[in-house]
Amino acid sequence: MARIIVVTSGKGGVGKTTTSAAIAMGLAKKGHKTAVIDFDVGLRNLDLIMGCERRVVYDFINVINGEASLNQALIRDKHCDQLYILPASQTRDKDALTQEGVGKVLEELSKDFQYVVCDSPAGIERGAHLAMYYADDAFVVTNPEVSSVRDSDRMLGLLSSKSRRAERNEEPIKEYLLLSRYSPERVKIGDMLSVDDVQDILSLHLLGVIPESKSVLTASNSGVPVILDEKSDAGQAYADIVARYLGEDRPHRFIDEKKGLFGKLFGGK
Amino acid sequence: MSLLDYFRITKTSSASLAKERLQILVAHERSSRHQPSYLPQLQKELLEVIKKYVNVDQEAISFNFEQDENQETLELNIVLPDHHAKNL
Numbered sequence: 001m002a003r004i005i006v007v008t009s010g011k012g013g014v015g016k017t018t019t020s021a022a023i024a025m026g027l028a029k030k031g032h033k034t035a036v037i038d039f040d041v042g043l044r045n046l047d048l049i050m051g052c053e054r055r056v057v058y059d060f061i062n063v064i065n066g067e068a069s070l071n072q073a074l075i076r077d078k079h080c081d082q083l084y085i086l087p088a089s090q091t092r093d094k095d096a097l098t099q100e101g102v103g104k105v106l107e108e109l110s111k112d113f114q115y116v117v118c119d120s121p122a123g124i125e126r127g128a129h130l131a132m133y134y135a136d137d138a139f140v141v142t143n144p145e146v147s148s149v150r151d152s153d154r155m156l157g158l159l160s161s162k163s164r165r166a167e168r169n170e171e172p173i174k175e176y177l178l179l180s181r182y183s184p185e186r187v188k189i190g191d192m193l194s195v196d197d198v199q200d201i202l203s204l205h206l207l208g209v210i211p212e213s214k215s216v217l218t219a220s221n222s223g224v225p226v227i228l229d230e231k232s233d234a235g236q237a238y239a240d241i242v243a244r245y246l247g248e249d250r251p252h253r254f255i256d257e258k259k260g261l262f263g264k265l266f267g268g269k
Numbered sequence: 270m271s272l273l274d275y276f277r278i279t280k281t282s283s284a285s286l287a288k289e290r291l292q293i294l295v296a297h298e299r300s301s302r303h304q305p306s307y308l309p310q311l312q313k314e315l316l317e318v319i320k321k322y323v324n325v326d327q328e329a330i331s332f333n334f335e336q337d338e339n340q341e342t343l344e345l346n347i348v349l350p351d352h353h354a355k356n357l
Protein backbone atom coordinates (compact mmCIF):
# COMPACT_ATOMS: atom_id res chain seq x y z
CA MET A 1 0.00 0.00 0.00
CA ALA A 2 1.37 3.38 -0.95
CA ARG A 3 1.34 6.34 1.37
CA ILE A 4 -0.40 9.24 -0.37
CA ILE A 5 1.04 12.69 0.28
CA VAL A 6 -0.66 15.89 -0.85
CA VAL A 7 1.43 19.03 -1.25
CA THR A 8 -0.99 21.90 -0.73
CA SER A 9 -1.14 25.58 0.23
CA GLY A 10 -4.26 27.29 -1.05
CA LYS A 11 -2.28 30.28 -2.23
CA GLY A 12 -0.36 30.15 -5.49
CA GLY A 13 3.35 30.78 -5.94
CA VAL A 14 4.46 29.58 -2.52
CA GLY A 15 6.48 26.61 -3.80
CA LYS A 16 4.11 23.63 -4.10
CA THR A 17 5.53 22.28 -7.35
CA THR A 18 9.13 22.95 -6.28
CA THR A 19 8.36 21.07 -3.07
CA SER A 20 6.56 18.19 -4.81
CA ALA A 21 9.47 17.70 -7.19
CA ALA A 22 12.03 17.90 -4.39
CA ILE A 23 10.37 15.56 -1.91
CA ALA A 24 9.38 13.02 -4.58
CA MET A 25 13.01 12.95 -5.73
CA GLY A 26 14.20 12.76 -2.11
CA LEU A 27 11.96 9.79 -1.31
CA ALA A 28 12.99 8.00 -4.51
CA LYS A 29 16.69 8.64 -3.85
CA LYS A 30 16.21 6.95 -0.47
CA GLY A 31 15.15 3.85 -2.39
CA HIS A 32 11.37 4.20 -2.14
CA LYS A 33 9.49 3.73 -5.37
CA THR A 34 7.67 7.03 -5.76
CA ALA A 35 5.18 8.54 -8.21
CA VAL A 36 4.49 12.27 -8.40
CA ILE A 37 1.23 13.45 -9.95
CA ASP A 38 0.42 16.90 -11.32
CA PHE A 39 -3.20 17.79 -10.43
CA ASP A 40 -3.09 21.21 -12.12
CA VAL A 41 -5.15 20.35 -15.19
CA GLY A 42 -4.80 23.02 -17.88
CA LEU A 43 -1.73 24.59 -16.25
CA ARG A 44 0.73 21.74 -15.88
CA ASN A 45 4.22 22.65 -14.77
CA LEU A 46 5.55 19.73 -12.79
CA ASP A 47 6.93 18.24 -16.04
CA LEU A 48 8.96 21.40 -16.57
CA ILE A 49 10.31 21.50 -13.02
CA MET A 50 11.23 17.81 -13.30
CA GLY A 51 12.84 18.36 -16.70
CA CYS A 52 10.69 15.82 -18.58
CA GLU A 53 8.47 18.20 -20.57
CA ARG A 54 9.59 16.79 -23.89
CA ARG A 55 8.82 13.24 -22.93
CA VAL A 56 5.11 13.76 -22.17
CA VAL A 57 2.98 11.57 -24.44
CA TYR A 58 -0.05 10.66 -22.35
CA ASP A 59 -1.35 12.36 -19.24
CA PHE A 60 -3.44 11.87 -16.09
CA ILE A 61 -6.75 12.57 -17.89
CA ASN A 62 -5.90 10.06 -20.66
CA VAL A 63 -5.46 7.42 -17.96
CA ILE A 64 -8.70 8.38 -16.19
CA ASN A 65 -10.59 8.18 -19.50
CA GLY A 66 -9.04 4.85 -20.42
CA GLU A 67 -7.25 6.31 -23.49
CA ALA A 68 -3.88 5.16 -22.18
CA SER A 69 -2.67 2.74 -19.55
CA LEU A 70 -0.95 3.97 -16.43
CA ASN A 71 2.33 2.45 -17.61
CA GLN A 72 2.09 4.32 -20.91
CA ALA A 73 1.54 7.65 -19.16
CA LEU A 74 4.11 7.36 -16.36
CA ILE A 75 7.45 8.95 -17.22
CA ARG A 76 10.51 7.47 -15.60
CA ASP A 77 12.79 10.14 -14.19
CA LYS A 78 16.17 10.42 -15.87
CA HIS A 79 18.07 10.95 -12.60
CA CYS A 80 16.48 8.26 -10.49
CA ASP A 81 14.90 5.02 -11.67
CA GLN A 82 12.70 4.78 -8.58
CA LEU A 83 10.84 7.97 -9.55
CA TYR A 84 7.93 8.31 -12.00
CA ILE A 85 6.02 11.38 -13.09
CA LEU A 86 2.35 11.49 -14.12
CA PRO A 87 1.79 14.81 -15.92
CA ALA A 88 -1.47 16.77 -15.97
CA SER A 89 -3.35 17.40 -19.17
CA GLN A 90 -2.59 20.75 -20.74
CA THR A 91 -5.59 20.82 -23.10
CA ARG A 92 -8.58 19.61 -21.08
CA ASP A 93 -10.36 21.61 -18.45
CA LYS A 94 -10.35 20.70 -14.80
CA ASP A 95 -13.81 19.12 -14.93
CA ALA A 96 -12.18 16.14 -16.66
CA LEU A 97 -10.91 15.07 -13.24
CA THR A 98 -13.46 12.92 -11.45
CA GLN A 99 -13.36 11.66 -7.91
CA GLU A 100 -13.91 8.10 -9.08
CA GLY A 101 -11.26 8.38 -11.80
CA VAL A 102 -8.65 9.81 -9.45
CA GLY A 103 -9.49 7.11 -6.91
CA LYS A 104 -8.93 4.36 -9.47
CA VAL A 105 -5.57 5.73 -10.60
CA LEU A 106 -4.37 6.11 -7.00
CA GLU A 107 -5.52 2.61 -6.17
CA GLU A 108 -3.62 1.18 -9.13
CA LEU A 109 -0.49 3.17 -8.22
CA SER A 110 -0.77 1.97 -4.63
CA LYS A 111 -0.15 -1.62 -5.69
CA ASP A 112 3.26 -0.86 -7.13
CA PHE A 113 4.53 2.28 -5.38
CA GLN A 114 5.53 3.13 -1.83
CA TYR A 115 4.78 6.84 -2.02
CA VAL A 116 2.47 8.86 -4.24
CA VAL A 117 3.01 12.62 -4.11
CA CYS A 118 0.04 14.73 -5.28
CA ASP A 119 1.02 18.21 -6.44
CA SER A 120 -2.09 20.30 -5.79
CA PRO A 121 -3.05 23.32 -7.87
CA ALA A 122 -3.63 26.63 -6.07
CA GLY A 123 -7.14 27.52 -5.00
CA ILE A 124 -9.88 25.36 -3.52
CA GLU A 125 -11.57 24.10 -6.65
CA ARG A 126 -11.88 20.61 -8.06
CA GLY A 127 -8.18 19.93 -8.75
CA ALA A 128 -7.15 21.03 -5.27
CA HIS A 129 -10.02 19.15 -3.68
CA LEU A 130 -9.21 15.90 -5.48
CA ALA A 131 -5.48 16.22 -4.80
CA MET A 132 -6.19 16.16 -1.06
CA TYR A 133 -9.24 13.88 -1.01
CA TYR A 134 -7.41 10.54 -0.84
CA ALA A 135 -4.37 11.78 1.11
CA ASP A 136 -2.81 10.12 4.14
CA ASP A 137 -0.37 12.97 4.81
CA ALA A 138 -0.51 16.66 3.92
CA PHE A 139 2.52 18.88 3.41
CA VAL A 140 1.22 22.40 3.88
CA VAL A 141 3.62 24.76 2.13
CA THR A 142 3.45 28.22 3.68
CA ASN A 143 5.38 31.45 3.18
CA PRO A 144 5.91 33.70 6.21
CA GLU A 145 3.42 36.19 4.87
CA VAL A 146 -0.17 37.05 5.90
CA SER A 147 -2.13 35.83 2.88
CA SER A 148 -0.23 32.55 2.68
CA VAL A 149 -0.73 31.81 6.38
CA ARG A 150 -4.42 32.59 6.17
CA ASP A 151 -4.88 30.37 3.10
CA SER A 152 -2.96 27.56 4.78
CA ASP A 153 -5.34 27.70 7.72
CA ARG A 154 -8.25 27.49 5.30
CA MET A 155 -6.70 24.39 3.71
CA LEU A 156 -6.34 22.82 7.16
CA GLY A 157 -10.08 23.27 7.62
CA LEU A 158 -10.74 21.53 4.30
CA LEU A 159 -8.29 18.70 5.06
CA SER A 160 -10.17 17.95 8.25
CA SER A 161 -13.63 18.07 6.71
CA LYS A 162 -13.55 17.34 2.96
CA SER A 163 -11.23 14.36 2.72
CA ARG A 164 -12.02 10.68 2.46
CA ARG A 165 -10.53 10.07 5.89
CA ALA A 166 -12.82 12.75 7.35
CA GLU A 167 -15.90 11.40 5.56
CA ARG A 168 -15.20 7.87 6.74
CA ASN A 169 -14.38 8.99 10.29
CA GLU A 170 -10.93 7.44 9.98
CA GLU A 171 -7.75 8.66 11.60
CA PRO A 172 -7.30 12.23 10.29
CA ILE A 173 -4.75 13.21 7.64
CA LYS A 174 -1.35 13.92 9.21
CA GLU A 175 -0.55 17.56 8.59
CA TYR A 176 2.96 18.96 8.37
CA LEU A 177 4.19 22.52 7.97
CA LEU A 178 6.86 23.37 5.41
CA LEU A 179 7.80 27.02 5.80
CA SER A 180 9.36 28.17 2.56
CA ARG A 181 11.02 31.35 1.26
CA TYR A 182 12.21 32.06 4.79
CA SER A 183 14.65 34.87 5.36
CA PRO A 184 16.26 34.86 8.84
CA GLU A 185 17.75 38.30 8.21
CA ARG A 186 14.32 39.84 7.66
CA VAL A 187 12.87 37.97 10.64
CA LYS A 188 15.61 39.39 12.85
CA ILE A 189 14.77 42.98 12.00
CA GLY A 190 11.06 42.35 12.48
CA ASP A 191 10.10 42.52 8.82
CA MET A 192 8.98 38.93 8.49
CA LEU A 193 6.90 36.49 10.55
CA SER A 194 9.17 34.04 12.37
CA VAL A 195 8.86 30.25 12.48
CA ASP A 196 7.45 30.59 16.00
CA ASP A 197 4.88 33.18 14.88
CA VAL A 198 3.60 30.91 12.13
CA GLN A 199 3.62 27.92 14.50
CA ASP A 200 1.63 29.91 17.08
CA ILE A 201 -1.04 30.62 14.49
CA LEU A 202 -1.25 27.31 12.64
CA SER A 203 -0.16 24.89 15.41
CA LEU A 204 1.29 22.39 12.96
CA HIS A 205 4.15 19.95 13.22
CA LEU A 206 7.11 21.67 11.55
CA LEU A 207 8.79 19.39 9.03
CA GLY A 208 11.29 22.01 7.93
CA VAL A 209 12.17 25.54 6.96
CA ILE A 210 13.30 26.20 3.38
CA PRO A 211 15.29 29.42 3.11
CA GLU A 212 14.73 31.93 0.35
CA SER A 213 17.36 30.75 -2.10
CA LYS A 214 18.74 31.57 -5.50
CA SER A 215 19.23 27.87 -6.10
CA VAL A 216 15.46 27.31 -6.51
CA LEU A 217 15.35 29.45 -9.65
CA THR A 218 18.56 27.96 -10.98
CA ALA A 219 17.14 24.48 -10.47
CA SER A 220 13.87 25.27 -12.24
CA ASN A 221 15.79 26.94 -15.09
CA SER A 222 17.56 23.68 -15.75
CA GLY A 223 14.66 21.33 -14.94
CA VAL A 224 16.43 19.56 -12.11
CA PRO A 225 14.68 19.25 -8.72
CA VAL A 226 16.53 21.51 -6.27
CA ILE A 227 17.14 18.63 -3.84
CA LEU A 228 19.74 17.31 -6.31
CA ASP A 229 21.75 20.50 -5.80
CA GLU A 230 23.28 19.10 -2.64
CA LYS A 231 25.49 22.12 -2.06
CA SER A 232 22.59 24.56 -1.99
CA ASP A 233 20.81 25.58 1.20
CA ALA A 234 17.36 24.86 -0.26
CA GLY A 235 18.53 21.45 -1.49
CA GLN A 236 19.82 20.59 1.97
CA ALA A 237 16.63 21.88 3.57
CA TYR A 238 14.55 19.52 1.41
CA ALA A 239 16.91 16.62 2.13
CA ASP A 240 16.38 17.26 5.85
CA ILE A 241 12.61 17.38 5.33
CA VAL A 242 12.56 14.02 3.56
CA ALA A 243 14.76 12.48 6.26
CA ARG A 244 12.55 13.85 9.05
CA TYR A 245 9.42 12.62 7.29
CA LEU A 246 10.97 9.15 7.14
CA GLY A 247 11.58 9.27 10.87
CA GLU A 248 15.14 10.51 11.16
CA ASP A 249 15.85 12.96 13.93
CA ARG A 250 17.58 15.95 12.38
CA PRO A 251 17.96 19.34 14.07
CA HIS A 252 16.29 22.24 12.28
CA ARG A 253 18.53 24.47 10.20
CA PHE A 254 18.19 27.73 8.25
CA ILE A 255 16.12 29.34 11.02
CA ASP A 256 18.89 31.59 12.29
CA GLU A 257 20.82 34.18 10.42
CA LYS A 258 23.98 33.13 8.66
CA LYS A 259 26.80 35.02 10.28
CA GLY A 260 28.96 37.01 7.93
CA LEU A 261 32.60 37.74 8.60
CA PHE A 262 31.61 40.73 10.71
CA GLY A 263 29.26 38.66 12.86
CA LYS A 264 31.84 35.95 13.35
CA LEU A 265 34.48 38.45 14.45
CA PHE A 266 32.30 40.41 16.78
CA GLY A 267 30.33 37.56 18.29
CA GLY A 268 26.83 38.18 19.48
CA LYS A 269 24.83 35.10 20.24
CA MET B 270 21.42 46.21 25.35
CA SER B 271 23.04 48.33 22.71
CA LEU B 272 21.71 51.63 21.47
CA LEU B 273 20.70 49.95 18.23
CA ASP B 274 18.52 47.39 20.02
CA TYR B 275 16.79 50.18 21.88
CA PHE B 276 15.64 51.80 18.67
CA ARG B 277 14.58 48.43 17.29
CA ILE B 278 12.22 47.73 20.18
CA THR B 279 10.53 51.12 20.40
CA LYS B 280 9.19 50.73 16.88
CA THR B 281 6.42 48.12 16.52
CA SER B 282 7.66 45.73 13.88
CA SER B 283 5.51 44.95 10.88
CA ALA B 284 5.91 41.24 11.65
CA SER B 285 4.28 41.58 15.07
CA LEU B 286 1.48 43.56 13.48
CA ALA B 287 1.04 40.78 10.92
CA LYS B 288 0.92 38.17 13.67
CA GLU B 289 -1.67 40.09 15.66
CA ARG B 290 -3.91 40.58 12.62
CA LEU B 291 -3.61 36.95 11.64
CA GLN B 292 -4.40 35.64 15.10
CA ILE B 293 -7.64 37.61 15.22
CA LEU B 294 -8.64 36.69 11.68
CA VAL B 295 -7.80 33.01 11.95
CA ALA B 296 -9.65 32.68 15.27
CA HIS B 297 -12.71 34.28 13.70
CA GLU B 298 -12.57 32.13 10.57
CA ARG B 299 -12.09 28.95 12.58
CA SER B 300 -15.10 29.64 14.76
CA SER B 301 -17.35 30.26 11.78
CA ARG B 302 -15.98 27.12 10.11
CA HIS B 303 -17.24 24.93 12.93
CA GLN B 304 -20.67 26.41 13.31
CA PRO B 305 -23.56 24.28 12.14
CA SER B 306 -24.79 24.80 8.60
CA TYR B 307 -28.38 25.41 9.75
CA LEU B 308 -27.38 28.52 11.69
CA PRO B 309 -28.20 31.19 9.05
CA GLN B 310 -31.66 29.69 8.45
CA LEU B 311 -32.34 29.41 12.19
CA GLN B 312 -31.29 33.01 12.61
CA LYS B 313 -33.69 34.14 9.88
CA GLU B 314 -36.66 32.19 11.24
CA LEU B 315 -36.07 33.27 14.83
CA LEU B 316 -36.00 36.87 13.70
CA GLU B 317 -39.36 36.41 11.99
CA VAL B 318 -40.91 34.94 15.13
CA ILE B 319 -39.57 37.72 17.33
CA LYS B 320 -40.85 40.34 14.93
CA LYS B 321 -44.36 39.05 15.43
CA TYR B 322 -44.25 40.27 19.02
CA VAL B 323 -41.58 42.94 19.18
CA ASN B 324 -40.70 45.57 16.65
CA VAL B 325 -37.00 45.00 16.25
CA ASP B 326 -34.75 45.06 13.26
CA GLN B 327 -31.83 42.85 12.20
CA GLU B 328 -29.22 44.94 14.03
CA ALA B 329 -30.93 44.51 17.40
CA ILE B 330 -30.36 40.79 17.35
CA SER B 331 -27.00 39.15 17.71
CA PHE B 332 -26.17 35.48 17.48
CA ASN B 333 -23.09 33.95 18.97
CA PHE B 334 -22.18 30.33 18.49
CA GLU B 335 -19.49 28.93 20.73
CA GLN B 336 -17.96 25.54 20.96
CA ASP B 337 -15.60 24.06 23.48
CA GLU B 338 -14.63 20.49 24.24
CA ASN B 339 -17.72 19.71 26.31
CA GLN B 340 -20.55 21.76 24.92
CA GLU B 341 -21.89 23.98 22.20
CA THR B 342 -23.63 27.19 23.14
CA LEU B 343 -25.89 29.29 21.02
CA GLU B 344 -26.26 32.73 22.53
CA LEU B 345 -29.09 34.94 21.36
CA ASN B 346 -29.14 38.58 22.34
CA ILE B 347 -32.07 40.88 21.62
CA VAL B 348 -32.02 44.56 22.41
CA LEU B 349 -35.62 45.63 22.90
CA PRO B 350 -36.76 49.07 21.83
CA ASP B 351 -38.03 51.54 24.47
CA HIS B 352 -41.71 50.76 23.98
CA HIS B 353 -41.23 47.20 23.10
CA ALA B 354 -44.82 45.99 23.10
CA LYS B 355 -46.45 46.33 19.73
CA ASN B 356 -49.94 47.76 19.97
CA LEU B 357 -51.81 44.74 18.87
